[in-house]
Amino acid sequence: MAKAKSxxxxxxxxxxxxxxxxxxSGCREWNTLQEIRVGATVLPGAAPAAxxxxxxxxxxxxxxxxxxxxxxxxxxxxxSNVSLAEVPRFSSTFGEFDRVLGGGLVxxxxxxxxxxxxxxxxxxxxQTACKLAQQKRSLYVTGEESLSQVAMRAHRLQxxxxxxxxxxxxxxxxxLATAEREKPEVLIIDSIQTMHLEDLSSAPxxxxxxxxxxxxxxxxxxxxxxxxxxxxxxxxxxSLAGPKVLEHMIDASLLLEGDGDSRFRTLRGQxxxxxxxxxxxxxxxxxxxxxxxxxxxAIFLSRSEEQSSGSLVMVVWEGTRxxxxxxxxxxxxxxxxxxxxxxxxxxxxxxxxxxxxxxxxGGLFTGDQDVFLNVVGGVKVLETSADLAVLCAVVxxxxxxxxxxxxxxxxxxxxxxxxxxxxSGQERIVEAAxxxxxxxxxxxxxxxxxxxxxxxxxxxxxxxxxxxxx
Numbered sequence: 365m366a367k368a369k370s371x372x373x374x375x376x377x378x379x380x381x382x383x384x385x386x387x388x389s390g391c392r393e394w395n396t397l398q399e400i401r402v403g404a405t406v407l408p409g410a411a412p413a414a415x416x417x418x419x420x421x422x423x424x425x426x427x428x429x430x431x432x433x434x435x436x437x438x439x440x441x442x443x444s445n446v447s448l449a450e451v452p453r454f455s456s457t458f459g460e461f462d463r464v465l466g467g468g469l470v471x472x473x474x475x476x477x478x479x480x481x482x483x484x485x486x487x488x489x490x491q492t493a494c495k496l497a498q499q500k501r502s503l504y505v506t507g508e509e510s511l512s513q514v515a516m517r518a519h520r521l522q523x524x525x526x527x528x529x530x531x532x533x534x535x536x537x538x539x540l541a542t543a544e545r546e547k548p549e550v551l552i553i554d555s556i557q558t559m560h561l562e563d564l565s566s567a568p569x570x571x572x573x574x575x576x577x578x579x580x581x582x583x584x585x586x587x588x589x590x591x592x593x594x595x596x597x598x599x600x601x602x603s604l605a606g607p608k609v610l611e612h613m614i615d616a617s618l619l620l621e622g623d624g625d626s627r628f629r630t631l632r633g634q635x636x637x638x639x640x641x642x643x644x645x646x647x648x649x650x651x652x653x654x655x656x657x658x659x660x661x662a663i664f665l666s667r668s669e670e671q672s673s674g675s676l677v678m679v680v681w682e683g684t685r686x687x688x689x690x691x692x693x694x695x696x697x698x699x700x701x702x703x704x705x706x707x708x709x710x711x712x713x714x715x716x717x718x719x720x721x722x723x724x725x726g727g728l729f730t731g732d733q734d735v736f737l738n739v740v741g742g743v744k745v746l747e748t749s750a751d752l753a754v755l756c757a758v759v760x761x762x763x764x765x766x767x768x769x770x771x772x773x774x775x776x777x778x779x780x781x782x783x784x785x786x787x788s789g790q791e792r793i794v795e796a797a798x799x800x801x802x803x804x805x806x807x808x809x810x811x812x813x814x815x816x817x818x819x820x821x822x823x824x825x826x827x828x829x830x831x832x833x834x
Contacts, residue, residue, distance in 0.1 A: 372397040375571060398571040399564070451638060457495040460646060460656040461488070463683065464618060464631050466639015471549070471589040473638065474582045474613065476556075478596040479620035484629055484647070484654050485595050487517070488620065489552050491653050492593075494518060496550055497528035503548035507534040507558030521653040534558050534568060536577045540584055548590060553581060555595035556610075575609055582613050611635060622649070626742045628663065629654065643683030644743075661688040661799055664741040671769060674761030677801070678753030679774045679792040680745050686788065686795040688772070690740040691750065693757035698734040709739025710750065718777060722755050725781030725827050728762060749786040751777035752805065752830055759831060767834065768803065772796040775807040781827040785809030793819065805833050 372381045375398055379390030387394050453468035462468045465475070479485045486509075493504045506514055511532050518525050529546055533539050536559050543551055553559065559577035560568040567573070578594065585592035594614065611617050615637040622629035631645035646657040657663055665677065665688055674693040679686050691710075698704065707715045715737055719730050737754065739745055752775035760767050774792055776784040786792075789810025796804055797816035804821055811823035824830045 370399050370572075373400050373571065374398075399566050400572040400575065453638075454500070456492050458488075458492065458645075458654075458656055459658065460631065461492065464633045464636075464639075464643045464645040465616060466633075466636055466643070469550070469591045470615070470638050471591060472586050473615040474578075474585050474592040474594065475616045475618065476594045476596050476611070476614045477618050477620060478598050479622075480598055483620045483622050484649055485620055486554055487521070487649075487653050488631075488647070489554065489593055489595065490514065490518060491521065491523060493550065493552050494523040494525060494528055497526070498524060500549040501529075501547065502527070502550040502552070503529045503531060503543060503546055504552045504554070505531045505533060505539055506554050507532075508555055523653075534560055536561050536580050540580065543584060543588075543590070547588070550591045550593065551581075551585065552593045553595065555597060556581075557597050575613075578610050578613055621742075621744070623742045628657070628741055630743060632744075640683060644687075661686075661795065664689045664743065665799060671766040673764050673766045674757050676753050676757045676760065676767050677772045677796075678750050679772060679796055680747060680749055681786070681788050681792065686792045687743075688796060688799055688801075689743055689745070691753055691757050692738045692740060693754070693761045694736040694738075695730065695733045695758065695761045696736075698732055700734075703730075703732060704734045704736075706735070707737040709742070709744050710737055710754065714748075714751075715754065717779070718751055718755055719758070721777055721779060721781060721827065722758065726755070726759070726831055727828075728759060728831075730758070730762065733762065747786070748776040749774045749792075751775065752783060752807075752827075755827070756805070756830065756834060759834065770800070770802045771805070772801045772803070773805045773830075775805070775810070775824075775830075777827060783807045783824050783826060783830060793821070805830055 372384050373379070374388040374390060374393065374396045379388055381397060384397050384399070388396050451470055453470055455468050456462055456465065477485050477489065490504070493502050496502050504514070511530050514530065515525070529548065531539065531542055533542070539553070556574055556578055557569040560573045561576050561580065564572050564576060581592055581594070584590065616633065617635040618631055618633055620629055620631050627649045629647040629649060631647065633639070633641045633643055635641060646660040646663070647654040648657050674695070675690060677688055677690050679688055705712060705716050705719070715735065719735065722728050723730065735758065753773040755777060756767065756773050774786060776786055778784055785807040789806060790812050793804055793806065793812060794816055797819045802818055802820060804819060806821060806823060808823040808825040811821055815821045822833045824833060
């Protein structure tokens with residue numbers, strides 16, 4: 365019989381103990397020890413215990429080789445002899461979803477989709493499952509909702525329900541036994557925090573349950589070439605809940621973001637073994653579920669007809685495409701000793717740094733002003749090409765001078781006031797010209813030799829030059 369081994373790990377500092385205790389002796393925190401199953405040792409000549417994890421888990425336990433890579437081999441292979449065949453993919457039926465995944469779903473891959481409550485995780489995967497079920501064997505496992513609730517949502521979204529197999533279950537052993545029988549090509553688990561293994565005493569959602577449940581499901585996906593889609597919860601700071609090792613087990617980690625008062629949702633890759641992690645997918649929440657936005661620039665450029673100060677359009681690069689986004693700045697006399705610096709969609713620390721550069725090399729003092737910055741549409745800008753546009757918007761608001769509507773700006777600002785070039789400058793300018801912009805302030809290193817017809821390029825290499833060009 366298999367003799368289970370377990371340990372108790374502190375969720376705060378990671379210290380490991382052989383038995384439970386109230387206080388962690390490593391970090392002195394109370395009630396932070398969680399039970400984690402280390403592994404199972406099969407005694408010689410003993411058969412796997414009845415009720416063990418069906419299929420892959422039972423086989424890996426019987427030979428003592430539990431892993432996540434799917435195929436195990438005792439033979440050493442030279443790297444030059446490894447086949448370079450293209451990894452087979454198939455579409456998720458959403459072009460924006462495929463873009464973030466790197467081109468589509470890969471058989472045998474495990475994908476974790478996280479997001480805040482109400483972001484649309486279950487809606488996106490239900491739409492994907494119903495459409496995929498028309499051409500692929502699909503199994504949707506719900507642990508948070510009843511089958512009737514899922515059916516009501518599918519009916520409300522007017523989705524095709526024929527062919528999609530449903531299962532309301534939280535036991536991993538039962539799910540794997542059903543999957544062995546049904547042999548799905550796509551397996552969706554909603555959510556991993558509700559799953560549990562019978563031989564672990566901790567409650568579902570705990571560190572050990574999430575880790576071991578994900579490990580068993582991932583082993584099955586690797587062994588049977590099944591696409592595994594897991595729904596994951598996030599904590600209040602936006603990171604995925606559960607043990608950090610969960611993100612190492614899976615092949616792709618995606619985060620669906622969106623404010624409650626906005627109908628737009630952004631899907632961003634945080635980890636992807638089969639593609640780039642800087643891709644961005646944009647969706648709109650409508651009555652019939654999530655609808656992909658194939659031209660995000662047209663959505664984010666919905667500006668008011670009246671010109672106002674502090675508003676400017678910048679060009680950011682997301683993955684393999686440029687996106688035009690409006691940035692807004694508002695400066696006001698501060699009654700506080702320490703003026704506020706609020707940035708929504710941008711790094712607040714970088715905003716403080718840019719204001720210091722503006723004071724030192726631009727000659728404009730903002731130390732007595734409250735500075736509020738907002739990226740329209742709820743998009744989070746992670747790259748530095750927005751620096752110059754941010755400062756131009758700040759200057760516009762400070763001087764209460766509206767900027768031309770046909771102006772677009774991008775460029776990185778250095779601490780000495782220099783304007784540094786950014787990647788894919790030519791493509792950014794072409795994208796701006798497509799949307800009717802006729803004037804662009806860009807770094808000198810990104811100035812094209814042959815600008816688009818009707819586009820006036822102002823190339824600058826110092827912040828003072830950019831402020832004069834405004």
